[in-house]
Amino acid sequence: MxxxxxxxxxxxxxxRxxxxxxxxxxxxxxxQERRRLWQQIKRDTDxxxxxxxxxxxxxxLERNPDYWKQYRSAHPQYAEDNRAKQLVRNYKNRSCLIAKMDASNSANSELNGFYQLILLPNQMIAKKNAWTVYLSLLSAEKSRSSFMIAKRGRVAKAQYVC
Ligand SMILES: [Zn+2]
Structure with a gap:
């Protein structure tokens, strides 16, 4: 052969x-890679x-009702990462979605204010040269469309993306 x-x-x-x-x-x-691809194709086509x-x-799940509860308590980092991902999902579901919207839209002035910038866990970062962050509004203040945030000794410039 x-x-x-x-x-x-x-x-x-x-x-063989x-x-x-x-x-x-x-x-x-x-x-494992062969099986993963096979399953992906099956999920997409069947x-x-x-x-x-x-x-x-x-x-x-019905046979193992406590599995995830025990897993989360044994793997606190996993639970923390999931909470951060859920924050992002909640944010995306409830308000303007990130990206693709015209940044010059006049409605964006309503988004001016102070935000909490949360750096999400490493595995959520798609590009190594970019941060994936979640912004939550602390207080609305009609001012500029970009601002400076200091947190834990770091200073980051954030811009609205929607
Ligand atoms: Zn091989």
Missing amino acids: ENRACLACGQLFSP PQNPAQTYCTKKACQ PDYVDNQARAHQAW
Whole structure:
């Protein structure tokens, strides 16, 4: 059997005779990547699969009602990260959405004021050279469209994005 490059790690491997079409090597990480992609395709293309997964998950939750409560108490950083993500979801659901709106819109003057700038956990940062932050209004004050915030010794300039 001829060697070929694994689609995940790129290293050469020899396909098993039982599976001549094998495209991923046998390393655990590569097999996990193969399965992850398979599941992603199934979720995108097979509504029955999505429905089955949801029902199986619900049944598991009913068999293990305290699992997440115990997990959160054993992993406080996970719980803190989720709280920060929920803050963002709440913010997005209740008011103007971030980005894509015209920053010169006159309605933005209503957003002038002092904000609390919260740096979100690392895994939520999409670009390494940018911060992902959540802004919550502390007090409205019609003034400038950008401002300075000092918190924990840091000074950050923030601009409205909606
Ligand atoms: Zn591999």
